[in-house]
Amino acid sequence: MLWMFFQDALFSAIAAIGFAAVSRPARRAYIFCALLAAIGHSARFLLIDASGPLAMNIIPASFIAAVIVGSLAVFLSPLAKMPAETFLFPALLPMIPGVYACKSFGGLVMCILRTGEEGAFGHYFYLFAYNGLVCTFIILGMVIGATVPIFLFKKISFQATR
Numbered sequence: 001m002l003w004m005f006f007q008d009a010l011f012s013a014i015a016a017i018g019f020a021a022v023s024r025p026a027r028r029a030y031i032f033c034a035l036l037a038a039i040g041h042s043a044r045f046l047l048i049d050a051s052g053p054l055a056m057n058i059i060p061a062s063f064i065a066a067v068i069v070g071s072l073a074v075f076l077s078p079l080a081k082m083p084a085e086t087f088l089f090p091a092l093l094p095m096i097p098g099v100y101a102c103k104s105f106g107g108l109v110m111c112i113l114r115t116g117e118e119g120a121f122g123h124y125f126y127l128f129a130y131n132g133l134v135c136t137f138i139i140l141g142m143v144i145g146a147t148v149p150i151f152l153f154k155k156i157s158f159q160a161t162r
Contacts, residue, residue, distance in 0.1 A: 001049075005042055012041035012094040020090035029087050032073075032080050036091035040069035044095060062095055062138045066145030073146075074153045084150060092146055097138045104131035 016037030017030050025033075047054065047061035073088035080087070107128030114120040 005045065008045045009038035009042045013038040015094040016090050019093040020087065023090070025086050025090075026082065028080060029082055032076055032082075032087040033090045036069050036072055036076075036087055037094050039072065040065045040091055041094055043068050058097070059134065059137050059141055062097075063141035063145040065095065066092060066142040067149060070146040070149035071153075074149045088146055088150075092142055095138075095142060097135045100131045100135035100138065104128050104135055107131060 013034035016033040020030055020033040044058075044061045044065035047056050047064060048058055049055070069091050070084075070088060073084040073091070076087075077084040104127075107124045107126075110124035111121055111128060114124060
């Protein structure tokens with residue numbers, strides 16, 4: 001379990017650096033992107049794989065992880081002397097639910113291909129709807145969870161750019 005935790009943190013940090021490189025921030029932003037992605041993805045991993053009362057679904061776990069990443073980004077932005085969004089959004093990108101999006105699209109394609117069979121169409125439409133809704137709610141929770149700390153700690157968030 002501990003090895004999977006460190007592996008999850010490492011790969012999410014690498015992915016965040018890659019996503020950050022697309023927008024070409026200052027070089028000092030990459031370390032913050034990697035750190036926040038590792039913390040956020042690992043927090044979600046621990047919340048999903050926890051046993052007992054802490055175990056939760058991927059949707060609230062993604063929301064809580066996004067709140068953690070958003071709060072850390074706001075408090076690290078004066079230290080980095082950059083807006084929190086510079087390293088917040090690349091840090092969230094590794095948590096985007098690509099598997100659910102892919103399964104949703106696959107269900108939609110199979111709905112189109114299986115038009116003659118009503119039972120098969122219903123099954124694939126269910127897969128499309130379920131995976132699409134889960135994907136939508138994960139992304140919505142991440143957006144809300146990441147932006148709430150920016151608005152709650154407005155004074156700290158905007159002092160980084162002064």
